[in-house]
Amino acid sequence: MEKIRVGFIGTGGISNLHGDHLAVLDYVDVVAVTDPNPKNRENFITKYQLTDAKEFVHHKDMLQDISLDAVIICSPHTLHFEQAIDVMNHGCHVLIEKPMACSKKEAEELIDTAEKLGRVLQVSYQRHFEPEFMYIRDAIANGEIGKLTSVTASLYQQWGHGPNNVWRKNPALSGGGMLMDSGSHICDVLLWTTGLSPIEVSTQMESHHSPVELDSFTAIRLENNVIAGLNIVGYAPIWHETYAYCGDKGGIFFDNGKITLHRLGEEPITPELPKKTTNQDQSFFDAILGKHEVKVPGKFAKEVVNLTEMIYEAAGYHPLEDEMVK
Numbered sequence: 001m002e003k004i005r006v007g008f009i010g011t012g013g014i015s016n017l018h019g020d021h022l023a024v025l026d027y028v029d030v031v032a033v034t035d036p037n038p039k040n041r042e043n044f045i046t047k048y049q050l051t052d053a054k055e056f057v058h059h060k061d062m063l064q065d066i067s068l069d070a071v072i073i074c075s076p077h078t079l080h081f082e083q084a085i086d087v088m089n090h091g092c093h094v095l096i097e098k099p100m101a102c103s104k105k106e107a108e109e110l111i112d113t114a115e116k117l118g119r120v121l122q123v124s125y126q127r128h129f130e131p132e133f134m135y136i137r138d139a140i141a142n143g144e145i146g147k148l149t150s151v152t153a154s155l156y157q158q159w160g161h162g163p164n165n166v167w168r169k170n171p172a173l174s175g176g177g178m179l180m181d182s183g184s185h186i187c188d189v190l191l192w193t194t195g196l197s198p199i200e201v202s203t204q205m206e207s208h209h210s211p212v213e214l215d216s217f218t219a220i221r222l223e224n225n226v227i228a229g230l231n232i233v234g235y236a237p238i239w240h241e242t243y244a245y246c247g248d249k250g251g252i253f254f255d256n257g258k259i260t261l262h263r264l265g266e267e268p269i270t271p272e273l274p275k276k277t278t279n280q281d282q283s284f285f286d287a288i289l290g291k292h293e294v295k296v297p298g299k300f301a302k303e304v305v306n307l308t309e310m311i312y313e314a315a316g317y318h319p320l321e322d323e324m325v326k
Contacts, residue, residue, distance in 0.1 A: 004285055005067060007032040007092075009059045009083050010074035011044035014097055018072050018124075019048045021281035028285060032066045034059045059083050063090040070120075070288060072281070073097060076173035077180060078320070081106040084121070088113050093120035095284045098184045100301040102175035102320065104309050107302035114298060120287050122294050123301035124280045125188045131273040132259055136245065136252055137193040144261065146249025151194060151228040154242045155186045159234030160214045169211045171319035177212030178234035180308055180319075186232060187304045189243065196222040198307050205315045208235050212319060218311050230311075
């Protein structure tokens with residue numbers, strides 16, 4: 001079998017996670033990298049010994065000059081849409097880092113383009129491949145805690161204690177703050193594990209003098225009369241991630257990777273989980289090869305964008321519009 005020829009757009013921090021995954025796949029060959037930062041390109045090429053890979057400053061030059069089968073996009077959020085459209089129009093499949101796009105309209109256009117051109121479009125929500133979250137999703141679907149009644153999802157990070165002169169705090173590149181960035185994973189977990197869509201939201205936000213929002217506390221009414229709390233805190237001293245799923249017969253509690261199942265009147269259970277078998281990158285290439293369906297399709301990732309958009313709208317927060325007014 002000929003190797004799948006892959007290009008990277010963006011070689012900053014998150015690209016290393018993808019690079020680690022690709023390094024053990026003998027049927028994938030990284031042949032090109034694009035990044036306006038030469039140091040990022042050099043570090044990535046050196047780390048993964050990509051001595052034959054060609055370097056580019058702009059993704060359009062890469063697409064014009066190199067024959068590619070697939071592209072992994074690890075660039076700032078507001079660049080995803082244009083880059084993914086260009087990639088698919090040049091005959092390539094695409095794996096996009098989260099969030100898929102910065103608006104529901106953009107997300108829908110990406111989906112339509114992929115369907116029209118017959119491209120694999122996957123979004124890099126890695127928790128879909130983690131046994132802990134797969135267990136939670138299956139347990140809820142199988143009625144392990146009865147009828148789901150409420151969910152609380154929380155993420156705490158040290159965003160507010162870092163510098164402001166980074167792209168993640170530049171609305172023109174980030175499209176928003178903590179909710180749009182790390183919070184996208186938490187929105188993903190909330191929607192994917194429950195299989196429910198949001199009906200209405202109300203929220204409170206605070207920037208703490210940051211160029212983007214850091215903290216948001218959101219109340220959500222989901223389908224089936226399920227209520228949810230989504231707490232995304234960037235002004236925290238540590239990283240911490242928790243979920244609590246309550247049903248009429250029990251609950252599932254996740255605390256930094258540890259899962260406990262509680263049924264009414266019974267001793268708590270720590271479930272035995274299977275080993276992880278794949279990841280967002282391997283599954284992307286397996287979908288290209290026709291081994292299985294796309295595991296995190298655009299249609300699902302669009303729902304995460306939609307929820308983010310609903311929350312920003314409820315807060316009267318429009319980071320891209322506000323940036324243009326300045």
